[in-house]
Amino acid sequence: MTRIGGRIVRPGAVVEGYVEVDGPAILSVNAEQPNSDDIIVPGFVDIHCHGGGGHTFTTGDADSARGAAAFHLAHGTTTMLASLVSSPFELMRDATEAYRPLIEAGLIAGVHYEGPFLSHVRCGAQNPEFLRDPSIKELTELIEIGGVRLVTIAPELPGALEAITFLRERNVAAAVGHTDATYEETLLGVKAGASVGTHLFNGMRPPHHREPGPVVGLLSSPVVCELIADNIHLHPGMLKFAATTAGPDKSALITDAMDATGMADGTYDLGGQAVVVADRVARLVRDGSIAGSTLTMDAALRNTVAAGIALPDAVLMASTTPARVLGLGDELGALEAGLRADLVVLSSDLRVKRVMRAGRWV
Structure with missing residues (x-):
């Protein structure tokens, strides 16, 4: 003992x-x-991470995925999802198959698809070449492989509500994200079964007092809102506002980290697009969009406490709430x-x- x-x-x-x-x-x-x-x-639970320590989850390479998981484990993340970005179906399928042994070994808890069923208008650092409408056929094949835990979908797309319901019925969490949805369209996504909001504020139609949009729709709904607490994606004041408004049982800290996390400044790749990292900030070369983060969960916890959130609440956001999203709260x-x-x-x-x-x- x-x-x-x-x-x-x-x-x-x-x-x-x-x-x-x-x-x-x-x-x-x-x-x-x-x-x-x-x-x-x-132990921290990160439900949205693309890589770290020079390793990536986005290419389907099992060795690289092991390296990324090991890097984040050293920063306290004991449970995590391997997040892909918008990709051709073949890459999604091959990556899901490649990661099954890692899931069985407990190195990762499953796979998260951040795309390709996203809005062109709010694609952010997602590769627009690979965006497409939700496909039940694709989702069926992917879920049959095993290990799919979370799928981000823009609820305003054709077939999106059906896809969200399809996922809910198969115990796969659906997230609203990279969306230009109205407030009403967001609520329809939640009604269909969405239980998560992908990196709240980022990749979303911004709030307006005459069109609240997805941000207000998600904050006022029974969903868990992801928050990137790197002081880049969210100002500390906005982080505190969102976490206080939603409450710690509806807020999950995530890293949205890419392979450049823990590495030197330089040029990296994300979903086939060049990314330049300078002073912790990752941006697409083509248009300067923020492209993931260089955050670790321990740093996210420190930043959240520094923003004025009590330590017990910040820990709920870093561990307890995201574990519940994955259906692992009793483990x-x-x-x-x-x-x-x-x-x-x-x-x-x-x-x-x-x-x-x-x-x-x-």
């Missing part, structure tokens, strides 16, 4: 004590005087007896000191 002492962040509170781990699971959480002032949080995402022993030991300034996944230090 392993005992980890410090200030333990649990839903709604920070308590001093010890987390006791037996094998791959948490045995108990005991309130007593610890021998450390470390901060202990559940991981919190420091509770019986859950998987995924945890991160942080210093008092929220820097990663040690990471444990399934009871093993990594």
Whole structure:
């Protein structure tokens, strides 16, 4: 048995004590005087990530995916999705097949398709060459391969509502994103079964007091809103506003990280498009659009707390809420007896000191 002492962040509170781990699971959480002032949080859950450490999820290369997962694990992400960008169907199919062994080994929790069923008007850094209307035929074949957890769809596209319902009926989460939808079209997407908003504000029609659009539609709906807390995609004030408005049980911190995360400035590739990274900011060469991030989940947690969100709420957003999005809330995402022993030991300034996944230090 392993005992980890410090200030333990649990839903709604920070308590001093010890987390006791037996094998791959948490045995108990005991309130007593610890021998450390470390901060202990559940392992981070990132439901939207394209790569990191010079490795990418977007090409379907299993070795590269392993490298990306290992990079983010070192930053406390113990559960993550491999996010593709808009791609030809053949690449989506091959990548999904290639990642099945990684899912079975527990290195990643599944696959997220950010595209290709997105708006041309709000495609952002997505490659417009590959955008197309939602296809039940494509989704059927992909889901049959296994491991599909999340699909981003613009609800105003032809066939989008049918596709969202199709996904919901097969226990695959659908997200509203890269969309020029009106407020009413957004609510139709939620009614059809969408349960997530892909990187709120980014890749969306902006709010207007006479046309609230998808941002207000999602914030006022029972969906989980993804937030990129890198102080680039969202101003800290907007991050605090969105997280406070939605609440921590409807907000999920994500990285939207690309392969350049943790790497030097330079030129990279995202979905067949050249991206220049300078001073942490990634932009498309062709038009200067922000192209993913260079964020890690530990940095996202620090930025969220710095923006004025209480630590227990920020941890809910980084771990508990995204675990629930994946249907894994009864297995991981919190420091509770019986859950998987995924945890991160942080210093008092929220820097990663040690990471444990399934009871093993990594």
